[in-house]
Amino acid sequence: xxxxxxxxxxxxxxxxxxxxxxxxxxxxxxxxxxxxxxxxxxxxxxxxxxxxxxxxxxxxxxxxxxxxxxxxxxxxxxxxxxxxxxxxxxxxxxxxxxxxxxxxxxxxxxxxxxxxxxxxxxxxxxxxxxxxxxxxxxxxxxxxxxxxxxxxxxxxxxxxxxxxxxxxxxxxxxxxxxxxxxxxxxxxxxxxxxxxxxxxxxxxxxxxxxxxxxxxxxxxxxxxxxxxxxxxxxxxxxxxxxxxxxxxxxxxxxxxxxxxxxxxxxxxxxxxxxxxxxxxxxxxxxxxxxxxx
Amino acid sequence: xxxxxxxxxxxxxxxxxxxxxxxxxxxxxxxxxxxxxxxxxxxxxxxxxxxxxxxxxxxxxxxxxxxxxxxxxxxxxxxxxxxxxxxxxxxxxxxxxxxxxxxxxxxxxxxxxxxxxxxxxxxxxxxxxxxxxxxxxxxxxxxxxxxxxxxxxxxxxxxxxxxxxxxxxxxxxxxxxxxxxxxxxxxxxxxxxxxxxxxxxxxxxxxxxxxxxxxxxxxxxxxxxxxxxxxxxxxxxxx
Numbered sequence: 001x002x003x004x005x006x007x008x009x010x011x012x013x014x015x016x017x018x019x020x021x022x023x024x025x026x027x028x029x030x031x032x033x034x035x036x037x038x039x040x041x042x043x044x045x046x047x048x049x050x051x052x053x054x055x056x057x058x059x060x061x062x063x064x065x066x067x068x069x070x071x072x073x074x075x076x077x078x079x080x081x082x083x084x085x086x087x088x089x090x091x092x093x094x095x096x097x098x099x100x101x102x103x104x105x106x107x108x109x110x111x112x113x114x115x116x117x118x119x120x121x122x123x124x125x126x127x128x129x130x131x132x133x134x135x136x137x138x139x140x141x142x143x144x145x146x147x148x149x150x151x152x153x154x155x156x157x158x159x160x161x162x163x164x165x166x167x168x169x170x171x172x173x174x175x176x177x178x179x180x181x182x183x184x185x186x187x188x189x190x191x192x193x194x195x196x197x198x199x200x201x202x203x204x205x206x207x208x209x210x211x212x213x214x215x216x217x218x219x220x221x222x223x224x225x226x227x228x229x230x231x232x233x234x235x236x237x238x239x240x241x242x243x244x245x246x247x248x249x250x251x252x253x254x255x256x257x258x259x260x261x262x263x264x265x266x267x268x269x270x271x272x273x274x275x276x277x278x279x280x281x282x283x284x285x286x287x288x289x290x291x292x293x
Numbered sequence: 294x295x296x297x298x299x300x301x302x303x304x305x306x307x308x309x310x311x312x313x314x315x316x317x318x319x320x321x322x323x324x325x326x327x328x329x330x331x332x333x334x335x336x337x338x339x340x341x342x343x344x345x346x347x348x349x350x351x352x353x354x355x356x357x358x359x360x361x362x363x364x365x366x367x368x369x370x371x372x373x374x375x376x377x378x379x380x381x382x383x384x385x386x387x388x389x390x391x392x393x394x395x396x397x398x399x400x401x402x403x404x405x406x407x408x409x410x411x412x413x414x415x416x417x418x419x420x421x422x423x424x425x426x427x428x429x430x431x432x433x434x435x436x437x438x439x440x441x442x443x444x445x446x447x448x449x450x451x452x453x454x455x456x457x458x459x460x461x462x463x464x465x466x467x468x469x470x471x472x473x474x475x476x477x478x479x480x481x482x483x484x485x486x487x488x489x490x491x492x493x494x495x496x497x498x499x500x501x502x503x504x505x506x507x508x509x510x511x512x513x514x515x516x517x518x519x520x521x522x523x524x525x526x527x528x529x530x531x532x
Contacts, residue, residue: 162396162399162400163400165389165393165396165397165400166397166400166401168386168388168389168393169386169389169393169397172386172387172388172389173384173385173386173387175380175384176380176384176385176386176444177397178368178369179346179368179372179378179380179384180372180397180398180401180444180445180448181368181369181370181372181373181398181401181402181448182369182401183369183401184369234388284388284428284430285431
C-alpha cells in the first residue's frame with residue numbers, strides 16, 4: 001500500500017510540477033503573482049474537451065489547438081494587463097488583484113459557456129498496468145512520461161540556449177538586462193508563452209485523468225504557489241521539488257486521514273516554511289552583499 | 294586625439310518628478326577622450342549620467358551622440374547604439390556563471406562578434422578566465438566590479454559612462470581597477486566619461502579633462518593641471 005501511495009504522490013507531483021514551473025518562471029522573471037495561470041490551465045483543458053469530445057476532432061490536432069489557446073491566453077493577459085501596469089510602475093498588490101480579477105472573469109466565462117458540472121473525457125474504466133504491486137492507469141503513465149520529457153526539455157532550454165539564458169538574466173537583474181539593451185517586452189512575452197504552455201500541458205493531462213470542472217484551476221494554482229515558495233524561488237528546479245513534496249504529502253494525508261485535510265495541511269506546510277526556511281529548500285549560498293540587495 | 298565630438302549636452306534640465314537636479318548643464322566629450330566628472334554630493338553627477346543614458350527624461354535641453362539627437366531616447370536603444378552604462382555599485386547577474394554573464398550582450402544583439410572580444414577581455418581581466426564557470430555571486434567586491442565592466446565591454450561600446458566605479462572598493466582594488474581602465478583606454482577605441490567622489494586624485498590621474506559640478510551646474514571645465522592651478526576645487530568643496 002505504501003508503494004501505491006508513493007506512486008500516486010509522484011504522479012500528482014508530475015502534474016503540479018508542470019504548473020508550478022510555469023508559475024515560478026513567470027513570478028521570478030516578471031514579479032507578477034500570476035493567478036490567472038489557473039485560468040490558462042482550465043481554459044486549455046476546456047478547449048481540448050470542446051475540440052476532441054464535442055467536435056470529434058482528432059486527438060493530435062485537438063492537443064495542438066488546445067495548447068495554443070493556453071499560450072495565446074497567457075500572452076494576452078500579459079499584453080493587455082500586466083505589461084501596461086508594469087509600464088506605469090504600479091505597486092505589486094495592484095497587479096496581484098488584477099490577476100485575481102482576470103482569473104474570476106475567465107472562470108465565470110467558462111462556467112457560463114460549459115456549465116458547472118464535472119465533465120469526464122474518458123468514460124468507463126481505463127486500462128491499468130501493474131508493476132511490483134503498484135497499479136497505474138494508462139493516463140497516469142502518460143503523465144509521468146510527458147513530465148519527464150517536458151521537464152528535461154525545459155531544463156536544457158533554460159540552461160543551454162541563448163533565449164533561456166536571457167530569461168534567467170532578466171529574472172536575476174532586470175536593471176542590468178535593460179541597460180545592456182534587452183528588449184524586456186519581447187522577453188516577457190516569451191516567458192508568458194512558455195509558462196502558459198507548461199500550464200496547458202498540465203491542464204490537458206488532468207482533464208484526461210480525472211475530468212474537468214471550471215474550478216480545477218483554483219486548487220492547482222494554490223498548490224503550485226506553495227510549491228514554488230517551499231521549493232525555493234532562486235532555482236526553477238525548486239518548484240519541481242516543492243510540487244513532488246506536496247504531491248506525496250497530500251497522498252499520504254488522503255491515505256491516513258481524509259481528503260478534506262489536504263488543503264489545511266498544504267497551508268500548514270507553507271506556514272512552517274515561511275517561519276523556518278523562507279528561502280525554500282533549494283537556494284544559492286549567498287554572500288552578504290547579495291542578500292542585502 | 295582627433296577633434297570629433299562623440300557626446301554633446303546642451304542646456305540640460307532634468308531631475309526626479311518635480312525636483313529639477315540639473316539646471317542647464319552643457320558639456321562636450323570628444324572621441325577617444327577620458328573625462329572625469331566630479332563634484333560634491335548632490336551636485337547631480339549621477340543624474341547627468343542617467344539623463345544621458347535615457348533613464349531620466351530631460352525636461353528641456355538636447356543631447357547628441359555621434360551627431361544624432363538622442364534626447365529622451367530609451368536606454369535599450371542607446372545601449373544598442375554603442376553606449377555602455379556602468380551602474381553605480383557594479384551590477385552583475387549573480388545567479389549566472391561568469392561565462393554566461395559575458396555572453397548575455399551577445400544573446401541580446403546577435404551582430405556582435407564575440408570570440409575575439411572574449412580573448413581580449415580575458416587578457417585584460419585574467420581573474421575572469423580563472424573563475425569562468427563559477428556562479429558570479431561568489432565573486433568578491435573588486436572582482437564583481439571587474440565583471441560588471443567586462444560585461445559592458447562585451448558590447449564593444451564606443452562610449453562608456455561609469456557611475457562611481459571605484460569609490461566603494463578597497464584601496465588595492467581601486468589601484469587595480471584604475472590600472473585596467475588605463476590599459477583599456479590605451480588599447481581600445483573608446484571614449485570614457487566617469488565620475489569619482491571620494492577619489493578625485495585617482496580620477497584626475499586618468500582623465501584628459503575634468504568637469505566639476507555643483508548644485509546642478511557646471512562650474513569648471515579644463516585639464517587636471519588647469520584645475521589644480523585654478524584653486525577651483527577648494528572653492529567648490531569648502532564653500
